[in-house]
Every structure is written in C-alpha cells, then in structure tokens.
Amino acid sequence: MKKWIENLLALQDVDMQIINLKMRLKMLPKEIKDIQNKIQREEEILHNAKGDFQHTELAIKQTESAINQLNEKISHLQQQSSMVKKNTEFKAMLSEIDQFKEKISEKETEEILLLDQLEEHKNNFKAKEKQFEADKSNLLDEVEELKQMEVEIKEQIENLQNSRKDFECKIESNVLGLYKRLLAKGTPPMVKVNASGICGSCHLKITPQTWTEAKKGAVISCDNCSHLIYLND
Ligand SMILES: [Zn+2]
Known part of the structure; x- marks a missing residue:
C-alpha cells in the first residue's frame, strides 16, 4: 500500500473518531x-x-x-x-x-x-x-x-x-484539500474499491481508466461519487 494511502487512512481514522x-x-x-x-x-x-x-x-x-x-x-x-x-x-x-x-x-x-x-x-x-x-x-x-x-x-x-x-x-496539500471537502459531508472521504471495481461509498463500478490509476496507487477519485478511492493490496 502506498504511503499516502496509509497516511490518509490514519488521518481518516482519527477524523472519523472525532466525528462520532x-x-x-x-x-x-x-x-x-x-x-x-x-x-x-x-x-x-x-x-x-x-x-x-x-x-x-x-x-x-x-x-x-x-x-x-x-x-x-x-x-x-x-x-x-x-x-x-x-x-x-x-x-x-x-x-x-x-x-x-x-x-x-x-x-x-x-x-x-x-x-x-x-x-x-x-x-x-x-x-x-x-x-x-x-x-x-x-x-x-x-x-x-x-x-x-x-x-x-x-x-x-x-x-x-x-x-x-x-x-x-x-x-500533500492538494490531497488534503480534497479530503477535507469530502470530510465536511461527515462520511469517510477515502473508500476501498473491491476486486470487482465497486466503490465502497456509492457502490457503483468505477471506469477501467480509474481502475488502472487506482491500481498504480495514484491519487484518484470515484467517477460517480468523487470519494478518494484505493485498492486493497
Ligand atoms: Zn463512488
């Protein structure tokens, strides 16, 4: 798992605890x-x-x-x-x-x-x-x-x-900006995409291009709901 994903998930874990x-x-x-x-x-x-x-x-x-x-x-x-x-x-x-x-x-x-x-x-x-x-x-x-x-x-x-x-x-500040805008909605900003390419937030399938980017570990959002997504290594 890419470092930025690990770091963001760690931040998200704290933020979700705060929200709850x-x-x-x-x-x-x-x-x-x-x-x-x-x-x-x-x-x-x-x-x-x-x-x-x-x-x-x-x-x-x-x-x-x-x-x-x-x-x-x-x-x-x-x-x-x-x-x-x-x-x-x-x-x-x-x-x-x-x-x-x-x-x-x-x-x-x-x-x-x-x-x-x-x-x-x-x-x-x-x-x-x-x-x-x-x-x-x-x-x-x-x-x-x-x-x-x-x-x-x-x-x-x-x-x-x-x-x-x-x-x-x-x-990184651009990722953090995106993350904060998503966090303001009160749900986890970054979600997992499963092996079938289904987004953990909107439950719709991401496009093959997005899948490829996610697979590379790039900073990428779901095509449908804009949540940051990552694949489980
Ligand atoms: Zn989605």
Whole structure:
C-alpha cells in the first residue's frame, strides 16, 4: 500500500473518531434534559397524590366540624324547648331538631365515604412517594453519568484533535484539500474499491481508466461519487 494511502487512512481514522464523538456529544444535552423532565413529571404526580390526600383530610375535618355545629344547635334547641309553653312552638322545635338530625346522618354518611377515600389516597401517596425516592436516585445517577461522559468525550476529542496534526502534516496539500471537502459531508472521504471495481461509498463500478490509476496507487477519485478511492493490496 502506498504511503499516502496509509497516511490518509490514519488521518481518516482519527477524523472519523472525532466525528462520532461529536455526534455522541451533541445528543447528550437532550438525554440529560429528558431525564430531568422525567424527574419533574414524577415530582408533579407525587405532589398531586399528596394534594388528594390532604384535601380529603381537610374535607373530613370540615364534615366533623359541621356535625359538631349541628349537635350544638340540637342541644341548644333542646334546652329552649324545655322552657317553651306553647304546643305549636314545641312541635316546631322538635321538627327543627329532626331536620338537624337528618343532616347529621347525611354528614356521617359523607364522612364514611371520605374515610374510605382517605385510606385510598393515603396508600396511593405513600406508594408513589416510595417509588419516587427509588426512581429519583437512579435518575439522578444517570444524569451524573451522562455529565461525566460529556467531560470525558470533550477530553477525548481534544486529544484526538491534537494527535491529528501529526497525521495531517504528512499529507500533500492538494490531497488534503480534497479530503477535507469530502470530510465536511461527515462520511469517510477515502473508500476501498473491491476486486470487482465497486466503490465502497456509492457502490457503483468505477471506469477501467480509474481502475488502472487506482491500481498504480495514484491519487484518484470515484467517477460517480468523487470519494478518494484505493485498492486493497
Ligand atoms: Zn463512488
């Protein structure tokens, strides 16, 4: 294999590593953001579950307080009724007491339902809280790992960019110019042509003239896709 081919392949190897690392690096911020969003969503779910639990607790307290007030009203009316002389007034008071008792009974039914709900909301909240604690620490670990990866990839790219200079200075400037234009497309600029004359990039057959040149080890491009080509010795 001609020296220029070896040198260019060595440079290409470094450059492709840099391209792949840059692609990986580019994806990281979104991956980190996605995990952070997931934590936030779970936090909201937990917050809502806590809200349901607390609202039910409050509703029970309000119901109990309403029952107490109704009981107070009843005992007040009972005290008054003992001093009432007129039968009609007495009957009116008894009927009012009955209405209050009916309301108490309604409130008590409400309370039983609320107590069931409270149990359900409490269990739901506790389960979500437990789940969240476990998930959160895993997700935060993942974020840390990705951030660490970001630092490492940046270092690797820097090292490769330094080492590529040693390879680059061995390449002739006209070849390097062509190589760089092809590299800008993000795919390997130099490709192998197989024994049947098929270009490794566009998979089309090169012309016999190009084949002859390539066989000599000349700097030559594919007739179809312009990639630099070489034959495998
Ligand atoms: Zn081609």
